[in-house]
Amino acid sequence: MxxxxxxxxxxxxxxxxxxxxxxxxxxxxxxxxxxxxxxxxxxxxxxxxxxxxxxxxxxxxxxxxxxxxxxxxxxxxxxxxxxxxxxxxxxxxxxxxxxxxxxxxxxxxxxxxxxxxxxxxxxxxxxxxxxxxxxxxxxxxISHESPIWRYADVCEMLASIDKGFKDKFGDTFHRQDAMSAPVTPQKRKNAAPATPKKPKNAAPAKTRSSSRRGRGKRMSSAHAKNSTLSDEVVDPNNDLDGEGADA
Ligand SMILES: [Zn+2]
Known part of the structure; x- marks a missing residue:
């Protein structure tokens, strides 16, 4: 497969x-x-x-x-x-x-x-x-035993080696900001945006500022250059989080 x-x-x-x-x-x-x-x-x-x-x-x-x-x-x-x-x-x-x-x-x-x-x-x-x-x-x-997880991995691999596949379907199949391994709740909050977006209320602002620090540390090497870009990409998802169980 x-x-x-x-x-x-x-x-x-x-x-x-x-x-x-x-x-x-x-x-x-x-x-x-x-x-x-x-x-x-x-x-x-x-x-x-x-x-x-x-x-x-x-x-x-x-x-x-x-x-x-x-x-x-x-x-x-x-x-x-x-x-x-x-x-x-x-x-x-x-x-x-x-x-x-x-x-x-x-x-x-x-x-x-x-x-x-x-x-x-x-x-x-x-x-x-x-x-x-x-x-x-x-x-x-999501369990890494889930076929959804496995298929998303395979599709991203195929997109990385097959230009025709990538042109037709894109290159991102996992949900945005998906990690390669199960992570702790603390790490999950790293999905916070680095852009200075005004928070809707006081509570999420705390979470966001603390997770921004976490993200900065974690991404200090290879991904630091792209952090602004990827933060913008995860922004809408983070808002979804806020409305859901993660709040
Ligand atoms: Zn349910």
Whole structure:
């Protein structure tokens, strides 16, 4: 899956989401917003309790990117990242009860695997992933086991060695300012802009000025020259962060 043709092909171009096997990525509508099984709020929502919401739920395929793509505000998605399919299902049951059908117990067949991989390649290659709106920014939290992460890596590698690929699709497939490794919350705040943009209120200003110092230190060598440019690039994303869970 490391050649141009593994991505730039008619099957990826025409891949649909949801496929016959359900959603491989979002936005996945939540048909049961506000519904919750009548249990003690401290109790976990089991698959059994999630079984019969008032409105038929959507189906999510097991071939997905390990990111919670349940729509929470129009097309804006949750963005919570999980390390396994089981953890993702558990998160969705607790945070968005009734949104999804419980997973089928059958093994994933090769047709579903192909449909899912094509849909996820499409999502990455045609910049759906990069441009998607998330409540909880997943750029530094997505599992490196996620096919989305792997495909974004491969596409950026292909763009660096294949001019035709780069001219057609661009050269950036990870979400802006994505790091190469999982980072601590402190490091994640390095996405703050270096431009002297006036903060909307007092609280984010603190965060921004402290993260600017962090960024300066970290980027003192190789990237220092480009810091102004890259800070401008990450600016809109940082604003998104501010509205979401990172605030
Ligand atoms: Zn979620």
């Amino acid at each position: 490391n050649t141009t043709l593994d991505f730039d092909n008619p099957e990826v171009a025409a891949a649909i989401n949801p496929s016959a096997y359900g959603y491989h990525h979002g936005p996945i509508p939540n048909n049961n917003i506000g519904w919750r099984p009548t249990i003690d709020p401290k109790e976990a929502i089991t698959t059994e309790l999630n079984e019969s919401p008032p409105v038929p739920p959507e189906r999510m395929s097991g071939v997905n990117g390990l990111v919670c793509d349940i729509a929470v505000n129009g097309t804006q998605m949750c963005g919570t990242c999980c390390a396994s399919q089981m953890a993702l299902r558990r998160h969705i049951r607790q945070a968005h009860p009734g949104a999804l059908e419980n997973p089928s117990k059958a093994n994933t067949g090769f047709e579903e695997k192909i449909a899912g991989e094509n849909a996820l390649k499409h999502w990455v290659l045609y910049l759906g992933w990069r441009q998607a709106r998330y409540l909880h920014e997943p750029k530094n939290k």
